[in-house]
Amino acid sequence: MKLGARALNRALLARQFLLERTEKTPLEVVEHLVGMQSQVPLSPYVGLWSRVNGFQPSDLAATLENRETVRIVLMRATIHLVSARDALMLRPLLKPVLDRTNFTGHNGKQIEGIDPVELAQRGRELLEEEPRTREDLGKLLKEHWPGHQATALAYAVQLLVPLAQIPPRGVWGLAPGRGAHATLNTWLGAESLPEPSITEVVSRYLRAFGPASVQDAQTWSGLTRLSEVFERLPLKRFSDENGRTLYDHEDASRPDEDTPAPPRFLPEFDNIALSHADRTRIISPGFNGSSTRGSFTVDGFFAGTWKIEKKKQAATLLIKPYQRLLKRDSAEVEAEGRRLLRFAAPMAEHSAVFEQT
Known part of the structure; x- marks a missing residue:
C-alpha cells in the first residue's frame, strides 16, 4: 500500500x-x-x-x-x-x-x-x-x-x-x-534499567512518528544498523511516493488524508521536524523547518515561523509566514496565536499579533 x-x-x-x-x-x-x-x-x-x-x-x-x-x-x-x-x-x-x-x-x-x-x-x-x-x-x-x-x-x-x-x-x-x-x-539512584530494550524503543518510535523507514528511525536516534530491529517486530509494510519501504504497527492510527488539521504553534527544534530522513510529511519542499524560531502549521504542514517579544508589560507575537496565507487561514492562525500569548504571557497588559511578509 x-x-x-x-x-x-x-x-x-x-x-x-x-x-x-x-x-x-x-x-x-x-x-x-x-x-x-x-x-x-x-x-x-x-x-x-x-x-x-x-x-x-x-x-x-x-x-x-x-x-x-x-x-x-x-x-x-x-x-x-x-x-x-x-x-x-x-x-x-x-x-x-x-x-x-x-x-x-x-x-x-x-x-x-x-x-x-x-x-x-x-x-x-x-x-x-x-x-x-x-x-x-x-x-x-x-x-x-x-x-x-x-x-x-x-x-x-x-x-x-x-x-x-x-x-x-x-x-x-x-x-x-x-x-x-x-x-x-x-x-x-541508577544509570540504566536492568535490560534496556532497543526493540521497545523502535516500537515506541513508530507509535509516535510512524509509519517510518529504517532510515527515519536512524535519523531520529542517531543510531545505525536498525534494520534487524525492525525485522524482529511484527510490523505492516507500506511504501511512500518514492518507493521507500515504511513500517508501522497494524493497529496504529492512520487517519484519512483529508482529515482537518487546525493550526498549531510548535517550539524551536520540536522533534516532529527532526525525526525523519524525509521530512516532506511535515515540511513542504523548499521551506526550512529547523529554524531557531518556533514554527506554526497550516493544514498540517509548516507554514512559517513565530517568536514572542516581551517589553515591560506588553507581549507581541510576531508571525512570519513562508508565503501569503489565505484570509481564512490567517484568521485561524491569529486566533491560535492569541491563545498562545495568553498561555505564554498571562500577565501582559497588552498582546498583539502581527504578520510579517
Whole structure:
C-alpha cells in the first residue's frame, strides 16, 4: 500500500496529538513521544501546550522537581526532556551515538591524548561531590589537564558519564540558572534499567512518528544498523511516493488524508521536524523547518515561523509566514496565536499579533 505525503502527515499529527489535543498527563505525553527536544529549556512547555488539553506549566514543572522527568543528552547527542524510566533505558542504548560525537570531529581533536576512562572517572567524582555547571566542571578538569580547553573537557564528560541537568534549569517561572549537572546515579539512584530494550524503543518510535523507514528511525536516534530491529517486530509494510519501504504497527492510527488539521504553534527544534530522513510529511519542499524560531502549521504542514517579544508589560507575537496565507487561514492562525500569548504571557497588559511578509 502506498502512502502519500498528506496521509503520512495526518498519521504523524494524530500520533503527536496535534490533530486533537489529548487528555493525557504531561508525563504520559512525554513518554509517548519518547522524549521532547529541550535544547531551549522551556520549549517542551510550548510543545505540550499545543498537545495537551488544559495544560498548565506547573503540571510539567512538578515532574522535573519530583524527578519524574529528567533533562539529559540523548538522541543525536542533544538535550531531551524524558521520563526518569526513559532516561535509564535510552542512555545506555545511545552510548554509541554519544561516543561517536565525543571522539570524532572537532571535539575528538580537543580531547586527543586523554584517557577517556580517566576523564570519565574524574568527572564523575567531581559531580558526585556536588552538582556543578559545565563551566565550573571544566575549570576543575583543566587543573588536571592544563593543556586542554575547559569547555571541551566538560562537554566530553557530559557525553561519557550519564548526567542530568537539574532544576531550576527547565522549570517554568524560576530563574534558569547556569544549568548544573548531577550524575544520573545520584539524581535517580541508577544509570540504566536492568535490560534496556532497543526493540521497545523502535516500537515506541513508530507509535509516535510512524509509519517510518529504517532510515527515519536512524535519523531520529542517531543510531545505525536498525534494520534487524525492525525485522524482529511484527510490523505492516507500506511504501511512500518514492518507493521507500515504511513500517508501522497494524493497529496504529492512520487517519484519512483529508482529515482537518487546525493550526498549531510548535517550539524551536520540536522533534516532529527532526525525526525523519524525509521530512516532506511535515515540511513542504523548499521551506526550512529547523529554524531557531518556533514554527506554526497550516493544514498540517509548516507554514512559517513565530517568536514572542516581551517589553515591560506588553507581549507581541510576531508571525512570519513562508508565503501569503489565505484570509481564512490567517484568521485561524491569529486566533491560535492569541491563545498562545495568553498561555505564554498571562500577565501582559497588552498582546498583539502581527504578520510579517
